[in-house]
Amino acid sequence: MTDSTDKSHGSHSLAGVVILAGGASKRMGSPKAALMLPTNETLLNYHVRQALMLNVPIMIADNARGFTVDSELLANNPKLPIFHIADYDSTVYDTTITTNPNDTGGALVAIESALQTLVNLNDSTPIKNKSESWLLVISCDSLIPASELWQKLQPFSAQATDKSVICLTDDAHLYPLLGLYQLSIEHELRAYIDCGERKVMRFIKPITQAVPVPQAWLPLTNLNTPEDFKRACTTLDK
Numbered sequence: 001m002t003d004s005t006d007k008s009h010g011s012h013s014l015a016g017v018v019i020l021a022g023g024a025s026k027r028m029g030s031p032k033a034a035l036m037l038p039t040n041e042t043l044l045n046y047h048v049r050q051a052l053m054l055n056v057p058i059m060i061a062d063n064a065r066g067f068t069v070d071s072e073l074l075a076n077n078p079k080l081p082i083f084h085i086a087d088y089d090s091t092v093y094d095t096t097i098t099t100n101p102n103d104t105g106g107a108l109v110a111i112e113s114a115l116q117t118l119v120n121l122n123d124s125t126p127i128k129n130k131s132e133s134w135l136l137v138i139s140c141d142s143l144i145p146a147s148e149l150w151q152k153l154q155p156f157s158a159q160a161t162d163k164s165v166i167c168l169t170d171d172a173h174l175y176p177l178l179g180l181y182q183l184s185i186e187h188e189l190r191a192y193i194d195c196g197e198r199k200v201m202r203f204i205k206p207i208t209q210a211v212p213v214p215q216a217w218l219p220l221t222n223l224n225t226p227e228d229f230k231r232a233c234t235t236l237d238k
Contacts, residue, residue, distance in 0.1 A: 014150055015133040016121075017051040018085070018114035019044065020177055021140045022063030022106055027224045032140040033067045038233055043140050045070045048082060050145040051138070057081040059117060061110035088112040090194045107177055108200055111137055112193055115186035134166075139177035143220040143232045153180050156209055168217075169210035175221065176200045176208075 021033035021044050028035070033044040041049070044060070044067050051058045052073070060067065062084060069082055087109040114135055134157055138146045149168075156166045157180055167179025177200075185207070192203050213221070219235040222228060 013133050014054055014056050014136055014154070015118045015183060016057040016059060016114065017054060017136045017138065017146055018059040018061055018110065019047045019051065019138055019140065019146075020061050020107060020110055021047075021067055022061055022065060022087070022110060023140065028226060028229065031065065031067070032223060032229075033062060033065070035229055038237060041070065042067075043143070045073060046143070047138060047140065047146060048073055050147050051136075052077055052080065053147040054136070054150055055080065057083075057118070057121065059083060059085045059114050061085055061087065061114060063087060063106060063110070085110075085113045085117055088116065088190070088193060090190075107139075108189070108193060108198055108203065111135070111181060112186070112189050115181065115183055115189065119183055119186050133183045134180040135183060137177055137179055137181060141221070141223050142178060143223070143236050144178060144217050149178060150180075152214070153211060156180075156211055157182075159209075163207055163209035165204045165208040166211060167204070167208060168213040168221075170213050170218065174201070174204075174208065174210060175213065176204055178213075178221070179208075 021031075023032055025032045033042065035043045037043065037046055039046070048058060048060075048069050058081065060069070060083070064086065074082060087106065089109070114137070118133075118135060136146060136150055136153075138144070138149060153166050153168075164182035164185045165176070165179060168175040189203065197203065216235075220232050223232055
């Protein structure tokens, strides 16, 4: 397995991480990104701290909600890009589709923005082979550490040569916001959104390699209510 701290853009490499933090969180009663863990850090800071172990750019897609990253995390990692990105705004399709960040449309436009950012990133190690470079998507709907999610999914990025999305699944459904997205699909996803489409599953299902979610992770996913979050914190502490 490739070392999780390897930031090279070689075979089946990780190009960056996007943390989805723009949900309305109506059932939770407060924004999930701002939830406080028993460790006295917000859920967003938890995900940033875990993603830092991967040594790649970290993007925060919070739909302009203004969530901030702890200054100590930034100060201790001055050379690692950690920045907010705006959702992709299609100028091709004039739509009245809701932009409620809690629906599936919000997730797709955030993922497209992250893909575009990585494809266009102008740094000292440009991405030359988009078919072998991946974006890790992790949502504030879970407490699964980004570094562990990459370690779980990375082997499948080398095996699934005909798939460009790799995500977790359980017996009932896929977890499209806990997965890898190949940079090569950026243009295809942009065209899909420009046609007015916003449904995640319609886009990813034909191109997805599903990976069974470990049983130990199940209590850490689908954080929709205060009870869900309490359960996840208890599991994480164990």
